[in-house]
Amino acid sequence: MTSSSMSKSRRIETAGAAVIHVDDVSQRFRVIHERPDTLRELFARFLRHNASYHDFDAVKNVSLDIPKGQMVGLIGRNGSGKSTLLKIIAGVYRPTKGSVQVTGSLAPLIELGAGFHSELTGRENIVLNGLLMGYSRQQMEDREDSIIEFSELGEFIDAPVKQYSSGMYSRLAFAVATEVDPDILLLDEILAVGDAPFRVKCLARIEAFRERGKTIVYVTHDMQQVRNYCDRAIFLDKGEVLADSEPEEAIRAYMTLWSPEAITTTARLSSTPV
């Protein structure tokens, strides 16, 4: 990590104490080209002595502090490590290197409806999903009515979720995750789903979260949303933080690196015969 980006993150830190503290985190994945899923394959591989895998770092030496109440946009291309970083913060991955500290309750919306069970009804899933996120049955039952109202499901709430349309499914999931009032909300491109009216409703709710001083980390490809809503943007590329600043600056860095001209140059270079 370069000293310049470190000082940047320190400058932004002034808003309050860090609720998310990521310290020099790397996440290494072993990509096994042909994974030995069974013992037979393992033996075969053992006999041939060719362990065919390579390691790659999905996230490389990332350090950041996110203070309470900040809304941070994570931007970058597909595979740049945005979702991996989000999962590290959520505690799904234990990083290969470095440490993460999170203060406060956390609602990870890595994927809408993770933890929904298709055979159970919407109502049953509200409770189950809440329990999975660490809330109590009582807390979920208290919020049941407002969740149902926000999700606009009406009497479908007592049908098994496998009968839901994808829109209904994501409406319920969003409602559950945001109704429980977490301190920190992690959002992974979830607003790409749902129709326009519901998207407006979701954004309004995110806005309300922000006004109540909640911390939000938001992964998106919609630069307009980053400009409109985020206090800060972090541009990740190949697992490294290339920019960590006001949204406009980070977006510019992203756009410059991956501008149409730059992409064509890269393409031309790589297609040049060696």
Add this chain to the structure above:
Amino acid sequence: MIQLVRDAIRYHELIWALALKELKVRYKRSVLGFLWALLNPALLMLVLTAVFASIMKFPIPHYPVFLLCVLLPWTFFSQALAYGAESIVANGELIKKISLPKSVFPMAALVSNLINLLLSMIPLMLLVPILRHPFYVTWLYLPVPMLALAIFTLGAMFFFAAANVYYRDVSHILQIVLQAWFYITPVIFPLDFIPEKYRWIFKLNPLIYVVNGFRLAVYYGQLPHLQSIAASFVCAFLMLFIGYYLFRRHQNDFVFYV
């Protein structure tokens, strides 16, 4: 081990909800629903009684009682273990998205199968008076072997669930292991039926003490010796210790393999 107890307490609502979900899904779309938990052992009882008491003529009075008081706990053990071994892989999508102590999944599998076991004891309780077999006070002792069995089963679940994450062959191997295990457990016949020289094989079976407790209490109206009770708990805690140790050591890596 303390961590396990702490997780069990903290997540007891979740474990309970997951267990009920499992039962619900298991009996969903069947007309009789939960009744199957009762009907299954009852029908099994009819079949086995027909085979062993009428056709093979085992010289054991009230054979169905003799058989069921051990067969039901055994069925619990083998079913719970089969479910538990799959519990991490089956919940892989969840593990990839939500941060949770992974031990809740085997624990939920244990609870759902315990509920099933308790339900399946009802037909046995009905059978005892029907066959005019005495209803012994020692039934009250049953929670003790049940506890030992549950602890043992949980330990085995942790072991196989962790192993199954890395090699899916484990669940296939487990089926064979369970079949062999059934035959070195005195379920369908008493231990006396086994020639003396082979009996040591049976004595190596850690479940034998637990099984003995069930049969003594229900069929013979006796309590096991203190050594036998102690042995059953030693085996149970040893299994839990080994299984959980392995599970805990690897649980943070599960997410990369499911």
